[in-house]
Amino acid sequence: MICEIYKLLRCNRRMLAHCVRFHIASCVLFTFLAANATWGANLQQTIREAQAKVVKIYGAGGLRGMEAYQTGILISPSGDVLTALSYVLDTDDLTVILDDGRKWQAELLGSDPARELAVLHLAVEEQSLNYFDLQEAVEVEVGQRVLALSNLYGIATGEEPVSVLQGVVTAEAPLDARRGSERSRYRDSVYILDVVANNPGAAGGALVDWQGRLVGVLGKELRSRMTGTWLNYALPAKDLAQVVDDIKAGKELQQVVGERVAAEESLSAESLGFQLVPDVLPRTPPYIDSVRPDSPADRAGLRTDDLIVFVDREPIASCKAFHRAFGFREFDELVSLSILRDGALLEFHLQAEEVQAVVDDEGEAGTGP
Amino acid sequence: MKFILKTVCISALLFTANSAHAQSTPNEEVLKAEQQRIATIERASAATVAVFDAAGQGGGSAVIISSDGFALTNFHVTAPCGAAMKCGLPDGNVYDAVIVGIDPVGDVGLIQLLGRDDFPHAELGDSETVAVGDWVFVAGNPFLLADDFQPSISYGIVSGVRRYQYPAGTLLEYSESIQTDAAINPGNSGGPLFDAQGKLIGINGRGSFEKRGRVNVGVGYAISINQIKRFLSHLKSGRIVDHASLGAIVSTSEDGRVLVDDILETCDAFRRGLRYGDEVVRFADRRITSTNALKNALGVYPRDWIVSLTYRRDGETFDTSVRLMGLHDESQLVDLIQREAEHPSEPSPGELPQPKGEEKPKPVPKLAPAISKKPKLPKAVAERFTHRRGYANYWYNRQHQQEIWNRYRAIHALEDVGPNWNIQGRLTDEREFTIELSDQEASIRLPYGQSGATFRGDLAAQLSPPGSGGLLLTLHLWQRFLDKGLRQFGEVVYLGQLPLGSGEEPVECLVGTYGGMETRFLFSPTTGDLVGIDLFSGDAVDPCSLRFSDYGDLDGRRLPRHWHVFHGDQLFAEWQVDQWKFE
Numbered sequence: 001m002i003c004e005i006y007k008l009l010r011c012n013r014r015m016l017a018h019c020v021r022f023h024i025a026s027c028v029l030f031t032f033l034a035a036n037a038t039w040g041a042n043l044q045q046t047i048r049e050a051q052a053k054v055v056k057i058y059g060a061g062g063l064r065g066m067e068a069y070q071t072g073i074l075i076s077p078s079g080d081v082l083t084a085l086s087y088v089l090d091t092d093d094l095t096v097i098l099d100d101g102r103k104w105q106a107e108l109l110g111s112d113p114a115r116e117l118a119v120l121h122l123a124v125e126e127q128s129l130n131y132f133d134l135q136e137a138v139e140v141e142v143g144q145r146v147l148a149l150s151n152l153y154g155i156a157t158g159e160e161p162v163s164v165l166q167g168v169v170t171a172e173a174p175l176d177a178r179r180g181s182e183r184s185r186y187r188d189s190v191y192i193l194d195v196v197a198n199n200p201g202a203a204g205g206a207l208v209d210w211q212g213r214l215v216g217v218l219g220k221e222l223r224s225r226m227t228g229t230w231l232n233y234a235l236p237a238k239d240l241a242q243v244v245d246d247i248k249a250g251k252e253l254q255q256v257v258g259e260r261v262a263a264e265e266s267l268s269a270e271s272l273g274f275q276l277v278p279d280v281l282p283r284t285p286p287y288i289d290s291v292r293p294d295s296p297a298d299r300a301g302l303r304t305d306d307l308i309v310f311v312d313r314e315p316i317a318s319c320k321a322f323h324r325a326f327g328f329r330e331f332d333e334l335v336s337l338s339i340l341r342d343g344a345l346l347e348f349h350l351q352a353e354e355v356q357a358v359v360d361d362e363g364e365a366g367t368g369p
Numbered sequence: 370m371k372f373i374l375k376t377v378c379i380s381a382l383l384f385t386a387n388s389a390h391a392q393s394t395p396n397e398e399v400l401k402a403e404q405q406r407i408a409t410i411e412r413a414s415a416a417t418v419a420v421f422d423a424a425g426q427g428g429g430s431a432v433i434i435s436s437d438g439f440a441l442t443n444f445h446v447t448a449p450c451g452a453a454m455k456c457g458l459p460d461g462n463v464y465d466a467v468i469v470g471i472d473p474v475g476d477v478g479l480i481q482l483l484g485r486d487d488f489p490h491a492e493l494g495d496s497e498t499v500a501v502g503d504w505v506f507v508a509g510n511p512f513l514l515a516d517d518f519q520p521s522i523s524y525g526i527v528s529g530v531r532r533y534q535y536p537a538g539t540l541l542e543y544s545e546s547i548q549t550d551a552a553i554n555p556g557n558s559g560g561p562l563f564d565a566q567g568k569l570i571g572i573n574g575r576g577s578f579e580k581r582g583r584v585n586v587g588v589g590y591a592i593s594i595n596q597i598k599r600f601l602s603h604l605k606s607g608r609i610v611d612h613a614s615l616g617a618i619v620s621t622s623e624d625g626r627v628l629v630d631d632i633l634e635t636c637d638a639f640r641r642g643l644r645y646g647d648e649v650v651r652f653a654d655r656r657i658t659s660t661n662a663l664k665n666a667l668g669v670y671p672r673d674w675i676v677s678l679t680y681r682r683d684g685e686t687f688d689t690s691v692r693l694m695g696l697h698d699e700s701q702l703v704d705l706i707q708r709e710a711e712h713p714s715e716p717s718p719g720e721l722p723q724p725k726g727e728e729k730p731k732p733v734p735k736l737a738p739a740i741s742k743k744p745k746l747p748k749a750v751a752e753r754f755t756h757r758r759g760y761a762n763y764w765y766n767r768q769h770q771q772e773i774w775n776r777y778r779a780i781h782a783l784e785d786v787g788p789n790w791n792i793q794g795r796l797t798d799e800r801e802f803t804i805e806l807s808d809q810e811a812s813i814r815l816p817y818g819q820s821g822a823t824f825r826g827d828l829a830a831q832l833s834p835p836g837s838g839g840l841l842l843t844l845h846l847w848q849r850f851l852d853k854g855l856r857q858f859g860e861v862v863y864l865g866q867l868p869l870g871s872g873e874e875p876v877e878c879l880v881g882t883y884g885g886m887e888t889r890f891l892f893s894p895t896t897g898d899l900v901g902i903d904l905f906s907g908d909a910v911d912p913c914s915l916r917f918s919d920y921g922d923l924d925g926r927r928l929p930r931h932w933h934v935f936h937g938d939q940l941f942a943e944w945q946v947d948q949w950k951f952e
Contacts, residue, residue, distance in 0.1 A: 043526075044502040051501075101625075101658060153577040153588060155532060155548065158659045163528040164501055165550040165587050195550065196587030199577070 046212040051161035052130040060091040071150040071205035074131040079122035083204035085111045101159030110247040132214040137237035148197035150205025167195025177222035190233040207234040267329040271352040273297040283318040310338035409567040415489035417508040417520040419457040422450040430509030430560025433490040438482035442559030447478035453750040457518030467750045470604030474612040479604035483749040494568030496593035503527045507551045509560025525551030533665040544668025546590040553589030562591040596669035603865030607765030613670040613693035635909035641689040651679035677871040690871035769863040776897040794946040811841040828884040838913030838936035843904040859883030911937030923949040
């Protein structure tokens with residue numbers, strides 16, 4: 001099992017330390033098992049209390065493979081909800097339902113595109129909601145037992161509480177993952193779990209310890225870049241208090257996480273600093289979903305919602321065609337993109353900049369810090 | 370690879386170091402708890418069955434629930450097997466098994482393993498007390514791994530309770546199911562979900578899979594054992610069992626109330642006063658806050674079950690109890706199953722597919738399985754199987770009819786009572802009544818009037834005395850039943866056990882059809898006494914219900930001395946019998 005974990009993750013220097021901790025923790029684990037009988041009642045109580053702080057979120061989506069729901073956690077008594085930044089939030093009609101069936105229309109306060117987190121607000125009248133205090137979030141050791149609470153698969157509806165799964169933190173390691181062919185933006189440390197926590201709809205859910213204290217926030221569905229397996233992970237919650245404050249204060253958060261990317265062989269949208277919309281249709285129109293600030297694309301003037309119609313004068317009709325066209329180009333090649341924006345055809349010339357790759361002990365391209 | 374090897378070596382070293390270290394030696398408590406768990410799993414495993422079709426192919430899991438070999442599994446496991454299957458137990462033996470009853474809507478099948486009367490069996494738990502966070506374990510035969518029939522075990526917690534799963538395809542619907550993160554994979558279908566004490570709390574049958582391929586993704590569902598307990602006697606009747614419907618369609622209003630959108634005028638809920646626009650507040654002791662909540666609460670009952678209902682109209686609240694109607698009519702259900710057998714649909718999202726043998730790596734095209742190949746039934750199975758339309762196995766129905774009937778006749782000495790009955794007694798106000806019965810006619814004399822009935826021609830017109838729903842006719846049919854017996858009364862069916870009222874203990878139910886009317890004879894499962902008779906003179910009318918108690922000696926026979934006569938929810942009469950003569 002240890003080997004498997006290593007295969008899933010990039011091997012790096014920190015692994016050895018994890019390995020040691022893992023074994024110590026596994027001894028602790030036996031004690032936990034023995035105490036099951038007495039823990040039973042406490043565990044039920046812990047779960048019930050934690051469930052009251054996890055909400056069901058319904059928004060945009062509904063297309064094949066794009067569920068119109070996800071999960072969030074209450075982080076203040078006055079109705080602030082932390083959740084994953086995703087297409088689900090991309091609507092004016094965002095509904096949040098508590099575990100007791102109470103329902104609100106939510107307002108999007110702001111987001112952190114790097115961590116892919118967003119903060120919503122519910123217009124509650126009394127400041128009496130149950131919530132996780134981010135200031136009191138805890139760190140856990142590898143090997144420690146945790147509970148993952150989320151509305152995976154949208155199983156819970158109305159006043160039903162969210163689902164809860166139990167497992168163990170198997171590693172703490174930098175995230176090296178992809179969504180489709182795009183590399184995930186967040187590259188910093190995450191908790192890797194042995195439980196299938198990151199299912200459709202689970203993003204934004206809570207990872208708590210057996211005392212019900214917040215440990216992490218479940219991330220969106222991602223696959224390992226190395227093996228293609230689905231990852232089960234959570235963003236550590238310990239730093240999120242500041243992040244949430246910054247989001248609420250409206251600060252620019254794009255720069256929070258390191259932007260260094262590994263060298264790619266061929267040209268990609270990512271290396272130019274933009275992302276296309278998720279490729280969900282047989283011929284998804286290649287709209288730009290987001291542009292990374294201070295990237296070549298940003299400097300050239302590309303914007304979200306631009307539609308790419310030509311790559312070097314070659315007509316492009318779908319996301320797939322776009323990726324194919326880029327796949328034939330060298331990483332540092334100059335490329336011209338023709339864009340349809342507000343009925344006007346605009347032309348841009350872009351070139352990726354040098355990237356700084358970090359090489360670790362094993363001689364593989366990897367990620368810092 | 371080099372790195373990995375290195376790590377393994379280091380791990381091994383660390384392990385050795387750890388075990389030598391005093392701190393890491395688990396204490397007594399820990400070891401004891403571990404031993405307990407091992408013992409629990411061993412005990413539970415003994416009752417876990419690996420199910421294959423008669424040719425030893427396909428497969429799923431099951432669990433034995435009594436020493437005579439009755440075992441629960443999924444309908445979707447038994448469906449491709451036909452009448453006979455092979456069952457492997459952890460003792461290494463393979464037993465023949467026969468289909469007993471099926472609940473296609475609830476996805477439950479009951480089979481009986483043959484050849485022993487001392488099968489190891491699981492103890493039934495109480496799924497009502499199961500809570501999120503409880504430790505549970507799954508036993509079964511995922512991916513058909515076990516050649517020696519030792520079940521695979523996976524451990525986890527309850528992730529959710531009372532989960533509702535939308536109907537898959539035409540039939541399957543999971544209500545109030547138990548959601549667990551203990552791994553449930555193809556091949557676990559029909560197998561047991563145990564609580565940490567090894568008590569059976571559910572039958573595994575579904576998972577959420579969707580885009581990740583058909584393996585466990587941390588979400589499995591089990592049909593709750595309490596639902597199955599209600600259906601068990603119905604399954605033992607050998608019938609194709611149907612679920613219940615309220616007879617009304619509801620929707621959730623803007624302000625979150627559950628309102629009646631439409632209601633059948635023929636259903637019992639309508640006769641109990643439920644109307645269009647009423648708010649459904651409680652159903653079967655569950656608060657109803659959404660359309661789904663009602664579906665969920667409804668889905669765990671067999672048709673004809675009686676449950677409590679609370680509804681609200683213009684601020685006024687009404688409490689009543691309703692007899693639930695069927696979800697399908699009988700021929701519709703049989704047709705659906707037939708169609709399913711001839712053209713099995715692809716396992717719908719959520720339904721656990723049957724793992725195939727290794728030689729078939731790809732999903733195989735379905736080649737009319739149960740129909741074209743009709744292997745000869747093993748002798749033990751053939752002895753216990755009777756084919757009949759509308760039944761999974763009619764043999765069991767006949768068996769139950771005879772058991773109930775023989776017991777009733779024996780303890781009551783009613784073989785030769787004849788057609789002429791004279792019953793006298795007192796009403797609760799001490800005034801007297803008399804009933805005279807012959808094979809052609811009957812009369813009753815009550816303090817407030819007299820009425821009679823003749824039993825030639827159209828029986829449905831003879832519903833006297835007025836307001837009783839047909840008391841005299843009911844007595845006539847009782848007499849006919851005693852006289853003609855199971856074979857000649859009309860068509861007689863053993864239905865299973867049903868409660869006499871909401872929240873009451875279920876009783877055995879024999880249904881006789883004669884003269885276009887349904888008469889239900891209700892027997893106590895403990896004493897064998899006839900505790901009631903319901904006469905349904907039409908599809909859309911309340912029955913005449915007789916309820917008997919205070920059994921004792923009358924004219925040298927064991928007979929009921931205290932009677933209640935109801936028509937719907939109205940008490941028509943209550944009396945004590947002093948004298949009962951048979952001539």
